[in-house]
Amino acid sequence: MPRMKKTMIEEVPKKKTSRGKKEIITVTGMRDILPQDQKYWQAVYNSTKKIANDYGYGLIDTPILEYAELYVKSTGKQTDLVEKEMYSFTDQGGDFLAARPEGTPGVVRAYIQHGMVNLPQPVKMFYHGPMFRHEKPQTGRYRQLHQAGFEAIGEDGPTLDAQLILMGYNIMNDLGVDVVVQVNSIGCVNCREEYKKALVKYYKQHSKVLCENCLLRMNKNPMRLLDCKELGCQPIKEEAPQILDYLDDDCKKHFMKVLEYLDELNLPYNLNPRIVRGLDYYNRTVFEYWSADDIEGKSALGGGGRFDGLVELMGGRENTPACGFSLGVDRVVAKLREKETIVPDDYQPDIFFAQLGESAKKQAIVLYESLRKKFKMSQAFYKDSLKAQLESANRFKVKYCLILGQKEVNEDTIMLRDMNGGVQEIIGLGKLEAELIKRLEKYTSEDGVEIIDTDETRAALVSKKRPHTQERDTEENNLDDIGDLSSGFTAIEDEVEAGTPDDY
Ligand code: AMP
Numbered sequence: 001m002p003r004m005k006k007t008m009i010e011e012v013p014k015k016k017t018s019r020g021k022k023e024i025i026t027v028t029g030m031r032d033i034l035p036q037d038q039k040y041w042q043a044v045y046n047s048t049k050k051i052a053n054d055y056g057y058g059l060i061d062t063p064i065l066e067y068a069e070l071y072v073k074s075t076g077k078q079t080d081l082v083e084k085e086m087y088s089f090t091d092q093g094g095d096f097l098a099a100r101p102e103g104t105p106g107v108v109r110a111y112i113q114h115g116m117v118n119l120p121q122p123v124k125m126f127y128h129g130p131m132f133r134h135e136k137p138q139t140g141r142y143r144q145l146h147q148a149g150f151e152a153i154g155e156d157g158p159t160l161d162a163q164l165i166l167m168g169y170n171i172m173n174d175l176g177v178d179v180v181v182q183v184n185s186i187g188c189v190n191c192r193e194e195y196k197k198a199l200v201k202y203y204k205q206h207s208k209v210l211c212e213n214c215l216l217r218m219n220k221n222p223m224r225l226l227d228c229k230e231l232g233c234q235p236i237k238e239e240a241p242q243i244l245d246y247l248d249d250d251c252k253k254h255f256m257k258v259l260e261y262l263d264e265l266n267l268p269y270n271l272n273p274r275i276v277r278g279l280d281y282y283n284r285t286v287f288e289y290w291s292a293d294d295i296e297g298k299s300a301l302g303g304g305g306r307f308d309g310l311v312e313l314m315g316g317r318e319n320t321p322a323c324g325f326s327l328g329v330d331r332v333v334a335k336l337r338e339k340e341t342i343v344p345d346d347y348q349p350d351i352f353f354a355q356l357g358e359s360a361k362k363q364a365i366v367l368y369e370s371l372r373k374k375f376k377m378s379q380a381f382y383k384d385s386l387k388a389q390l391e392s393a394n395r396f397k398v399k400y401c402l403i404l405g406q407k408e409v410n411e412d413t414i415m416l417r418d419m420n421g422g423v424q425e426i427i428g429l430g431k432l433e434a435e436l437i438k439r440l441e442k443y444t445s446e447d448g449v450e451i452i453d454t455d456e457t458r459a460a461l462v463s464k465k466r467p468h469t470q471e472r473d474t475e476e477n478n479l480d481d482i483g484d485l486s487s488g489f490t491a492i493e494d495e496v497e498a499g500t501p502d503d504y
Contacts, residue, residue, distance in 0.1 A: 029135070029143025035347070040333045041146075043343035045128055047174045048148040048327070051167050057126040057150055062106035064130065068098035074105040074310055076280030078220050085133040099132035103149040103326055104281070104307065105314075111153050112316040121154030122322075128329065140299045140331050149304075149326030153311060156321035158254050161285040161306060162261035168289055168302055168325050169267055177335045178292035179301060182272040183262070185255035186223065187247045188283050189309075195246040196222045206236045226276045229298065242273040251284055258285050281307040287325065291335060301335065302327035349378035350440055352393035353402045356386045360404040367404075367429075375436060393419070399443060400436065 015025045033041055068088045075082050087099040100106055107125055116123045128148035135141050152160055165181055172179045199222045211230040262269050277286045286305035290297045304325020311320035355364035371377050380392045393401045403415040417424040427435050
């Protein structure tokens with residue numbers, strides 16, 4: 001590891017804690033995704049994975065660090081992404097590297113590097129993970145952002161464009177996020193040459209009122225003039241010449257076909273001549289996903305388009321067409337939370353296993369090993385107090401609690417408590433798995449989908465509760481410090497709330 005300068009360490013911004021100590025905190029624009037928030041992220045990844053499977057896209061992981069030249073060459077030297085936002089540095093060996101600002105260049109590099117041109121085309125891949133952009137941090141704009149993206153390389157037909165647009169739409173739809181797809185065509189290099197001239201000519205007439213960025217873009221990257229979000233430039237943008245009027249016959253035909261397929265699919269889209277996308281490699285079809293309530297597209301949820309020249313530009317085979325898109329996972333997650341969408345939680349256990357006494361603990365840790373393979377389980381075997389264990393069960397909001405005490409060990413039984421209503425029964429260990437399967441069935445809908453356990457569904461289920469077989473008093477079974485368990489779970493809750501949990 002290189003020797004760090006002392007000043008470098010001291011300059012790290014620190015937060016003063018209530019105890020007067022200084023703690024190192026996250027880098028500006030970067031954040032932790034905590035365990036309790038993971039379910040939203042997993043919901044997005046599960047949904048992208050499902051769509052990837054449905055349409056035959058294979059997962060690819062590319063390195064987070066690549067040679068900076070990859071992005072300079074592909075994304076474009078004069079794009080904001082490369083010029084202003086790329087995290088780049090020279091490493092200890094003298095290599096000039098960059099933390100990936102986007103996913104497409106890495107996937108194209110991998111396609112070329114691994115000779116995927118020899119595979120049946122198109123080669124369809126998807127990815128997800130963090131990207132890094134040194135942008136001004138604000139809501140919905142992070143310096144470590146997360147994207148899920150899809151790329152199909154080696155096919156030029158308009159069906160592919162339409163299908164990719166549909167895939168992103170389907171992901172949003174499956175997640176319950178209402179989007180309107182914004183579609184445009186920016187034609188090929190030839191169409192754009194003519195168009196850029198017309199655009200610059202038009203903007204020059206208004207140069208006195210343009211923002212600083214637009215003045216720069218006029219010379220450096222005229223297409224980006226249409227990306228400007230400055231209020232003062234909006235009326236000028238509104239009246240600007242439209243690229244669609246400059247498309248040559250082939251580009252026009254391609255685009256008309258894409259729109260025909262979208263019409264056929266009844267997919268809600270808006271033909272938006274202002275969508276140009278900021279990167280150099282795009283051509284022909286370009287699109288973005290805007291939330292239905294984001295009329296101006298200030299916070300697009302994703303976007304993509306064709307990049308027919310990129311493979312060749314990066315040293316791959318000539319004329320290798322391609323198309324793809326990426327979704328901004330941070331923003332999709334924010335939408336799910338804003339809409340209070342209920343998402344399944346992979347880590348939500350169904351059953352908590354509590355034990356009391358040394359021999360019960362020994363049997364419990366062994367029994368748990370077979371149960372965890374068949375059920376979503378949780379436990380706190382390191383705790384001795386039953387009260388503390390039940391508090392954990394309560395926090396997990398499990399459906400059932402298994403309780404093993406000395407008497408149960410002696411009799412080869414276990415106590416099963418239905419947490420939605422507090423009924424408890426003694427079950428022979430031999431029948432336990434079958435009983436649990438049967439009882440968990442009531443949380444599965446008729447079409448086999450798991451019913452998400454919320455406070456409302458709990459309340460509904462309590463009223464549907466089945467009659468129990470053998471309710472009993474706990475004391476006779478040696479579960480001495482179980483206290484008021486037999487008088488209902490509320491009693492345990494009260495008791496737990498009143499006391500201080502020992503080691504949780
Ligand atoms: P892009 O790669 O710029 O086309 O971005 C694709 C999607 O990623 C956008 O539509 C956003 O949803 C998301 N995105 C881009 N930049 C950021 C950022 N700095 N923070 C959070 N999400 C972002």
